[in-house]
Amino acid sequence: MSRAADTADQLAPRIRALFSALDHAGEFVAHEADGAAHRAHGEAGREELGTRVQFSLAIAGQRLVGVRYRAYGCPHTLATCEWLARSLEGRRLDSLAIGDPLEWAQRLDVPAAKLGRLLVIEDALRAALTRS
Amino acid sequence: MSRAADTADQLAPRIRALFSALDHAGEFVAHEADGAAHRAHGEAGREELGTRVQFSLAIAGQRLVGVRYRAYGCPHTLATCEWLARSLEGRRLDSLAIGDPLEWAQRLDVPAAKLGRLLVIEDALRAALTRS
Amino acid sequence: MSSPQTEPVYLDYAATAPVDPRVATAMSGCLTRTGVFGNPASQHHFGRLARARVEQARAQVACLIGAAPAQIIWTSGATESNNLAIFGTARAAAKAGHIVTARTEHKAVLDPCRRLEQEGWRVTYLTPDRDGIIEPLQVHEAIGADTVLVSIMHANNEIGVIQDIEAIARVCHERDLPLHVDAAQSAGKLEIDLRRCAVDLLSLTAHKLYGPKGIGALYVSPQRRARLRPLIYGGGHERGLRSGTLAVHQIVGFGLACELCVRERGEDAQRIEALRMRLWEGLRSIEGALLNGHPTRRVAGILNVSFPGVEGESLLLGLPELALSTGSACNSDSDEPSYVLRALGRDIELAQSSLRFSLGRFSCERDVEVALGAVRREVQRLRAVAP
Amino acid sequence: MSSPQTEPVYLDYAATAPVDPRVATAMSGCLTRTGVFGNPASQHHFGRLARARVEQARAQVACLIGAAPAQIIWTSGATESNNLAIFGTARAAAKAGHIVTARTEHKAVLDPCRRLEQEGWRVTYLTPDRDGIIEPLQVHEAIGADTVLVSIMHANNEIGVIQDIEAIARVCHERDLPLHVDAAQSAGKLEIDLRRCAVDLLSLTAHKLYGPKGIGALYVSPQRRARLRPLIYGGGHERGLRSGTLAVHQIVGFGLACELCVRERGEDAQRIEALRMRLWEGLRSIEGALLNGHPTRRVAGILNVSFPGVEGESLLLGLPELALSTGSACNSDSDEPSYVLRALGRDIELAQSSLRFSLGRFSCERDVEVALGAVRREVQRLRAVAP
Numbered sequence A, B: 001m002s003r004a005a006d007t008a009d010q011l012a013p014r015i016r017a018l019f020s021a022l023d024h025a026g027e028f029v030a031h032e033a034d035g036a037a038h039r040a041h042g043e044a045g046r047e048e049l050g051t052r053v054q055f056s057l058a059i060a061g062q063r064l065v066g067v068r069y070r071a072y073g074c075p076h077t078l079a080t081c082e083w084l085a086r087s088l089e090g091r092r093l094d095s096l097a098i099g100d101p102l103e104w105a106q107r108l109d110v111p112a113a114k115l116g117r118l119l120v121i122e123d124a125l126r127a128a129l130t131r132s
Numbered sequence C, D: 001m002s003s004p005q006t007e008p009v010y011l012d013y014a015a016t017a018p019v020d021p022r023v024a025t026a027m028s029g030c031l032t033r034t035g036v037f038g039n040p041a042s043q044h045h046f047g048r049l050a051r052a053r054v055e056q057a058r059a060q061v062a063c064l065i066g067a068a069p070a071q072i073i074w075t076s077g078a079t080e081s082n083n084l085a086i087f088g089t090a091r092a093a094a095k096a097g098h099i100v101t102a103r104t105e106h107k108a109v110l111d112p113c114r115r116l117e118q119e120g121w122r123v124t125y126l127t128p129d130r131d132g133i134i135e136p137l138q139v140h141e142a143i144g145a146d147t148v149l150v151s152i153m154h155a156n157n158e159i160g161v162i163q164d165i166e167a168i169a170r171v172c173h174e175r176d177l178p179l180h181v182d183a184a185q186s187a188g189k190l191e192i193d194l195r196r197c198a199v200d201l202l203s204l205t206a207h208k209l210y211g212p213k214g215i216g217a218l219y220v221s222p223q224r225r226a227r228l229r230p231l232i233y234g235g236g237h238e239r240g241l242r243s244g245t246l247a248v249h250q251i252v253g254f255g256l257a258c259e260l261c262v263r264e265r266g267e268d269a270q271r272i273e274a275l276r277m278r279l280w281e282g283l284r285s286i287e288g289a290l291l292n293g294h295p296t297r298r299v300a301g302i303l304n305v306s307f308p309g310v311e312g313e314s315l316l317l318g319l320p321e322l323a324l325s326t327g328s329a330c331n332s333d334s335d336e337p338s339y340v341l342r343a344l345g346r347d348i349e350l351a352q353s354s355l356r357f358s359l360g361r362f363s364c365e366r367d368v369e370v371a372l373g374a375v376r377r378e379v380q381r382l383r384a385v386a387p
């Protein structure tokens, strides 16, 4: 069980901080994003493969007024979802650049071995955006 | 150098005691065994083979009135020479039983690996006795 | 998720146990000039003192398992012991043959077996039942004409399940085959009496029984001695089976640790078992919590539980007040969940949602309460986040 | 012959050195619950603390020899390091080849070579000159088309003679051959800077440089890493080259011992050299006393002297106030006198009449005076007894 890997050492403080405050996880609750014209959902991944992610977007005008997610996955996965939700909330859809997993990994110090997981996040987010 | 062998552990207290008091080593000195009718010498072994032993016997009547030795060899060799000298001194030649290396080894707790060295002692002693 | 104000609670005794203070004291008496610092191979005073301590420790270790001192070979730990047992037996064989082992063995058994496969050997990896048990009959059926060795562990390091080594030994004995047992997790915890059990090779390590890391032993039965090829040559220490200067302080620590186990095993086991039961009683009230491994055939200290719907690495990170291991072992080297749980037939999700709690001599009630509170909190939080 | 009233004077630093008290203190901080007791492979708090110490020590060891930390592989000592270097290189070769080494190497090099000979390898054992020196040209001439490895030690453990490793490394480099160096007796005592010297594999052990027994290292150059076959498998520690739980206290002790050597080597060497010179000045006044090994190309602490006409084992036993080794090593396993002295061309009698005095950090003037008095007395006594 105790293998030679150093996941915990590699965990950037940023990842730890995000992981410990997954404020955007869950559903929109009553009155949240009430003024939204519509909602959009997207999801990707499977528990058996280690990662599953859902995004819910609340859109009003050309603006993302709310971003929520649910996720099953490793700390990097959860933290990246939270970070994306925080950074996208309030942004205009027409000028939206979500970047890509490589860029996220760089910004958040996610190790290369975890890139596959970020791809699942990207799939879920793009699926939601496509429907928005 | 430091091998796994336990020579020092195997050294019986008896061997240690004899080794530290090699009283019969050397030559007969002035007046020692003066009354002896004759002397006999015997030797065996070679330094390069690890052991060399010489015995000198002083005989008076049918009695070994003096036993001396010189020896180059391991502690067991020196101790056995000393023990033989002590036990043979004063004994009558006609009833002399010197025993054999196996018996000496048992009496003195000499390890089996050293039997070869005791054979050299036996050769030297028998050579001297033959000439006495 | 809360931050630890103090040190986390240690629940990872199966990974390594702290050294017993009595053992540490004995060890520190064998280091500096004022202690027993000699090389046991030296023939002088200091060598003799060291040798005496080494031989005393050999007797202590032997006593723990009902062996004779001359049957104990010092190694650097159970990893080396397992390697010596497996490669040592295999390389002494005239040609490549067959080995029987189990999918749930430690890597220190599996990796040597894999290496031998690359050298032309055939290896049967037995699959245990859902509880982690290997039936002696499975071993019997796997043995073929070219089988050279059977290697089955005593207690498993991930799930704590105990194999019926006596019965497996009888199977091997019938076929005149040597049995190697990795007893790293059971020695000092379960009774092992080699007088009553035809084991040929048995691996031990000190650091799981409150001794130091980096020292272990291989028990070698008199019949096997001549048929074991050394791994490490150079001077002929340990009757030629393992060369290298003997680490006196390590050996002395191992010996005393064994003696303490002999004296205190009963008490320790009872107390630790009670703590584990308390822990499981608390954890099973968490919805879906699932015990991995046989419910009763287990060592006192190890409890492995899956929490469906919760990913193990995240669960661990969310428990900073606890120090334990996960079966998901999601790491940079491998994303695979525990191969042991997979061998029990757990699906990947369950395997990656597991935690291994392992308790030991210094565990207490409070540790269990802290663990229960933390796990309840974090499972709830992560489930709330999950889809 | 007199009985020791007190402990004998320790003159066997080449067999093992006592642990420096500063090292012992550091080690004892890595054993019990109140210290750094975690398994460095664990991902939690205790694992991280342990890992940090291990990596600090790796840097300390690397610094001693001018290597990068990633090039240091922990082992259980120089015996294992030598085995890993030699078997690791040989077994990675496609077929049996040729090795060049010397008759004066330690058994931990010679015995693996002998084993390889049994497996079809060819080994050239170079004979040194009368002073114990192997000329680089000898290595050059011994290298053949199928040579796979050259293994030459740095400082000899019996006579203290230093080989010109830099020059030998150049010879190997020209032929694109890896050079293994057993530096057990030189590390911490002589400068070793692998940035300036094309050594591929270098063996270290802690207990000769005031660290603990049972821990060592193999330096592996980046070019060799991928071409070395492990000896011990199971978990993939140390980049797959040496599996097994890392012994944190041992590694920490080794690391600090190296750091102390870096800081104090100069002073230590000067002081020890002066003591050795004093000892030799005294001993050479004994009739026939003969220095074994090169008079100046030697490590500070080792002095090997033959006393013709005196058998070594008896000489030793007659010196109960001294703890040292003899080249005669007359023991139950073997009656052969030192193979190292024989390789220098000493005849059997001289070889079996030798004593190895080895001094170290804690040796003092009084030790030398006691040694001189005792040796003079006992040589005289035994010569009086000899034919």
Ligand SMILES: Cc1ncc(COP(=O)(O)O)c(C=O)c1O
Binding pocket: C014, C015, C076, C077, C078, C079, C080, C106, C108, C153, C155, C156, C157, C182, C183, C184, C185, C204, C205, C206, C214, C216, D243, D244, D245
């Ligand atoms: C069952 C089992 N075998 C072998 C080992 C390896 O032992 P060591 O850590 O002494 O190398 C361990 C622990 O790591 C283990 O739990």
Ligand SMILES: Cc1ncc(COP(=O)(O)O)c(C=O)c1O
Binding pocket: C243, C244, C245, D014, D015, D076, D077, D078, D079, D080, D082, D106, D108, D153, D155, D156, D157, D182, D183, D184, D185, D204, D205, D206, D214, D216
């Ligand atoms: C030159 C040399 N190589 C190897 C060794 C073996 O090292 P260790 O005692 O660490 O196994 C020693 C000492 O015993 C030595 O002097």
